[in-house]
Amino acid sequence: MGVVPAIETRELCKRFGAVQANDRISLSVEQGSVHGIVGENGAGKSTLLKMLFGFYQPNSGDLLVNGEKLKLDSPSDAMAAGIAMVHQHFMLVEPFTVLENIILGAEGQPMLDHAMSDAKAKLIGLEQQFGFDLPLDTEVSKLSVGERQRVEILKALFRGADILILDEPTAVLTPQECDQLFDLIGLLKSRGKTVLFVTHKLHEIMAITDDVTVIRAGKVVLRTTTKDTSPDALAEAMVGAKINRAVERAGVDHGAPRLRVEAISAKSDHGYQALKDVSFELYDGEVLGVAGVAGNGQTELLEALAGLRQVSAGVVHLAGEHVNSPQKLTDPIALRRAGLAHVAEDRLKAGVVASMTATENAILGYQREKDFCENGLLKLGAISETANRYFESQDVRPRDSSLPVASFSGGNQQKLVIAREIARDPQTLIIGQPTRGVDIGAVTKIHDQITELRNAGKAVLVVSADLDELMAISDRILVMCEGEITGIVPINEADECSLGLMMAGAAPSDERQGSGA
Amino acid sequence: MEFLTDILLLSDSTLRIAAPLILAALAGLCAERAGIVDIGLEGKMLAAAFGAASAASITGSPWAGLVSGILVSVLLALLHGYVSISQRGNQIVSGMAINIMVAGLAPTLANAWFSRGGQTPLLPNEARFTEITLPFADLVADVPLLGAVYSDLLSGHSLLTYAAFAAVPLVAWMLYKTRFGLRLRAVGENPEAVDTAGISVTLLRYQAMIIAGVLCGVSGSALSTALGAGFIRDMSAGKGFLALAAMIFGKWKPVPTLLACLLFAFVDALQGRLQGVSLPLIGEIPVQFTIMLPYVLTVIILAGFVGKMEAPKASGIPYEKDR
Numbered sequence: 001m002g003v004v005p006a007i008e009t010r011e012l013c014k015r016f017g018a019v020q021a022n023d024r025i026s027l028s029v030e031q032g033s034v035h036g037i038v039g040e041n042g043a044g045k046s047t048l049l050k051m052l053f054g055f056y057q058p059n060s061g062d063l064l065v066n067g068e069k070l071k072l073d074s075p076s077d078a079m080a081a082g083i084a085m086v087h088q089h090f091m092l093v094e095p096f097t098v099l100e101n102i103i104l105g106a107e108g109q110p111m112l113d114h115a116m117s118d119a120k121a122k123l124i125g126l127e128q129q130f131g132f133d134l135p136l137d138t139e140v141s142k143l144s145v146g147e148r149q150r151v152e153i154l155k156a157l158f159r160g161a162d163i164l165i166l167d168e169p170t171a172v173l174t175p176q177e178c179d180q181l182f183d184l185i186g187l188l189k190s191r192g193k194t195v196l197f198v199t200h201k202l203h204e205i206m207a208i209t210d211d212v213t214v215i216r217a218g219k220v221v222l223r224t225t226t227k228d229t230s231p232d233a234l235a236e237a238m239v240g241a242k243i244n245r246a247v248e249r250a251g252v253d254h255g256a257p258r259l260r261v262e263a264i265s266a267k268s269d270h271g272y273q274a275l276k277d278v279s280f281e282l283y284d285g286e287v288l289g290v291a292g293v294a295g296n297g298q299t300e301l302l303e304a305l306a307g308l309r310q311v312s313a314g315v316v317h318l319a320g321e322h323v324n325s326p327q328k329l330t331d332p333i334a335l336r337r338a339g340l341a342h343v344a345e346d347r348l349k350a351g352v353v354a355s356m357t358a359t360e361n362a363i364l365g366y367q368r369e370k371d372f373c374e375n376g377l378l379k380l381g382a383i384s385e386t387a388n389r390y391f392e393s394q395d396v397r398p399r400d401s402s403l404p405v406a407s408f409s410g411g412n413q414q415k416l417v418i419a420r421e422i423a424r425d426p427q428t429l430i431i432g433q434p435t436r437g438v439d440i441g442a443v444t445k446i447h448d449q450i451t452e453l454r455n456a457g458k459a460v461l462v463v464s465a466d467l468d469e470l471m472a473i474s475d476r477i478l479v480m481c482e483g484e485i486t487g488i489v490p491i492n493e494a495d496e497c498s499l500g501l502m503m504a505g506a507a508p509s510d511e512r513q514g515s516g517a
Numbered sequence: 518m519e520f521l522t523d524i525l526l527l528s529d530s531t532l533r534i535a536a537p538l539i540l541a542a543l544a545g546l547c548a549e550r551a552g553i554v555d556i557g558l559e560g561k562m563l564a565a566a567f568g569a570a571s572a573a574s575i576t577g578s579p580w581a582g583l584v585s586g587i588l589v590s591v592l593l594a595l596l597h598g599y600v601s602i603s604q605r606g607n608q609i610v611s612g613m614a615i616n617i618m619v620a621g622l623a624p625t626l627a628n629a630w631f632s633r634g635g636q637t638p639l640l641p642n643e644a645r646f647t648e649i650t651l652p653f654a655d656l657v658a659d660v661p662l663l664g665a666v667y668s669d670l671l672s673g674h675s676l677l678t679y680a681a682f683a684a685v686p687l688v689a690w691m692l693y694k695t696r697f698g699l700r701l702r703a704v705g706e707n708p709e710a711v712d713t714a715g716i717s718v719t720l721l722r723y724q725a726m727i728i729a730g731v732l733c734g735v736s737g738s739a740l741s742t743a744l745g746a747g748f749i750r751d752m753s754a755g756k757g758f759l760a761l762a763a764m765i766f767g768k769w770k771p772v773p774t775l776l777a778c779l780l781f782a783f784v785d786a787l788q789g790r791l792q793g794v795s796l797p798l799i800g801e802i803p804v805q806f807t808i809m810l811p812y813v814l815t816v817i818i819l820a821g822f823v824g825k826m827e828a829p830k831a832s833g834i835p836y837e838k839d840r
Contacts, residue, residue: 074715075712075713075715076715079715085713091707091709091710091713091714092707092710093702093703093706093707093710094706094707094830095706096702096706100699100703101710103699104699104700104710104711104714104716105700105711105714105715105716106714107696107699109696110695110696110697111694111695111696112693112694112695112696112698112699115696
């Protein structure tokens with residue numbers, strides 16, 4: 001120690017309206033170290049990062065880079081201070097070559113030919129130094145995700161970055177690509193670079209960081225060296241004193257499965273194999289939680305169950321009826337009539353039409369039903385009565401169903417969608433991200449409702465990126481990784497650490513082996 | 518021999534007709550490559566044609582006309598830029614508004630200033646860009662074939678026609694060989710990447726709009742001070758839209774766009790030649806049908822007969838920093 005830290009923040013605060021996203025964050029990152037920042041989704045990690053590379057400006061507090069107090073008004077200010085960020089969503093121009101992407105904005109001279117040959121000379125040195133082997137003249141669109149990430153890192157090095165911020169870099173990577181990334185991070189460190197590594201996967205923190213800072217609800221709750229801590233201690237700090245809402249659980253009725261999924265496979269919109277040989281059963285009177293890092297097939301699974309994506313192999317049975325197979329796809333209307341309701345994962349894309357009124361949205365998907373429509377004409381009176389009933393039963397605010405859905409908060413939109421989907425008393429309910437973008441107050445209400453449905457003997461499947469949520473409401477948790485099921489665990493045997501390992505693709509048998517990776 | 522003359526005449530008018538089309542298509546290309554859909558090419562052309570004819574008529578100088586044509590067009594381009602870039606408005610609506618506004622405003626102003634029923638006075642040759650005879654054109658005219666090609670086809674066009682053809686390599690060079698071009702292409706594909714690289718998306722897009730304005734200005738000026746001799750109501754006659762079609766057909770690339778423009782111009786020239794001509798078997802085709810030819814071709818092309826056309830990814834989408 002004794003050296004000035006590469007990055008130091010003192011009491012950094014950032015507010016968005018009434019929400020205190022970052023509350024007096026003090027952070028100190030030693031030069032030439034790998035510093036981990038962990039926290040749950042929504043803990044305020046992204047806000048902190050965005051302040052560190054000049055995208056947001058703090059409301060109060062100081063930011064010091066190499067001991068010098070700086071005010072970063074834009075990403076270019078941060079770049080000038082030697083800070084570069086590798087975003088979770090890559091900032092690359094797909095039809096451009098690797099070389100073009102790297103020099104964009106740092107060309108150095110107006111003529112491209114010269115700029116490119118100069119850059120090439122410089123890149124050859126960098127590639128050797130850091131062990132890159134990227135095809136400079138290949139279009140980025142032809143590269144794999146892992147390669148694209150390396151392009152981003154090389155781009156940062158090309159600009160002379162000494163401090164690299166990696167925002168959840170492993171969320172999009174395969175395990176092999178993760179190993180490669182970790183090797184690279186080690187190399188960066190040995191060459192004197194400072195790396196800020198942001199993640200919510202604890203085994204990664206244990207594997208590659210020197211120090212770690214845990215953020216919860218916008219505050220720093222733990223600051224320690226990695227070798228002095230354990231995954232358990234970190235998990236506890238991340239989650240805090242857990243409010244164990246003992247959910248009243250009626251017994252699961254293990255009769256015939258309501259939903260039986262038999263060895264289904266499906267392709268994603270991009271044509272890759274998103275689901276591989278997935279099999280499970282969903283019973284009446286249970287909540288089955290589906291966990292996994294985003295993009296590991298959960299979306300495609302929801303779509304396959306909701307009749308929106310035809311499987312390429314296997315069969316889905318709903319109450320014994322065969323509803324989705326390579327030969328046959330029952331459409332969502334018929335599925336709804338057969339008692340399967342679907343609360344879409346992306347509310348604004350598939351759950352509501354934001355510019356239409358709440359009244360109109362209250363019957364979306366059910367507009368053909370006799371109650372709402374006769375001879376092609378909408379029964380406006382009945383519709384508006386229904387909407388008002390939903391507003392009452394779900395406590396949707398403000399109580400004005402003539403407003404466009406866009407003017408309601410995320411939580412109130414979600415309450416409306418849930419009211420709509422459960423109004424017809426469906427026996428099976430599949431829910432994607434029940435509380436994404438939902439305010440804290442509404443979260444409890446939605447969770448209670450899911451539990452009520454389950455206690456009433458319904459079969460409920462919930463896909464969520466929020467592991468705590470699944471731990472709170474599920475009877476069993478199914479974990480997906482790369483389109484495959486890596487484990488199905490009853491809730492009383494599940495803990496965050498082992499689930500995290502399964503999410504990373506480790507087989508359930510060696511779940512307690514600790515770090516590795 | 519007569520056949521050869523026919524071909525030469527046809528090619529000659531193809532080049533002539535293609536010139537304003539090429540300039541406008543390049544204008545659209547620069548705008549769309551930067552992520553701004555420019556459906557207002559037609560309006561800018563027409564406004565420039567009017568501006569150029571008015572200034573040339575008042576000052577007697579084609580150069581004053583050209584400068585004024587460019588100025589008018591750049592102003593409209595900046596207006597479109599303001600709506601699309603600064604205000605993040607709908608680019609189609611803005612472009613269409615410019616088209617409609619100019620279609621009404623130009624003849625109205627012409628009527629107010631020159632009192633000739635919405636036209637500008639006929640320009641004398643001194644106030645026009647007249648045909649230039651290339652060096653030695655007369656000397657080599659008698660050399661069989663090559664001489665004829667040089668003196669009848671390549672020689673004898675206005676300066677603005679030559680400028681149009683010169684603009685193609687110039688724009689291509691700008692797009693592919695300069696730093697500015699790299700950034701311009703990037704901002705049309707992924708403005709966020711440009712922004713995080715520390716380059717102003719707004720400034721870049723305004724610069725693209727100015728280039729589009731200049732090119733469109735030359736194009737409109739060519740209509741009224743080189744090809745024609747004065748402004749006539751609706752004289753752009755949908756050429757702005759044809760240029761847009763040619764740009765799409767040319768897949769947003771300069772040289773293919775040039776070829777598309779030549780194709781459209783050729784069909785237009787052909788329809789001019791076919792008027793009143795009796796064809797074997799068919800007989801005389803009614804004028805109404807021959808005039809339709811370029812537009813029918815446009816419909817056929819844009820209906821997707823030429824395969825998948827991929828526009829710059831961010832084209833038409835306003836850039837908002839915090840999404």
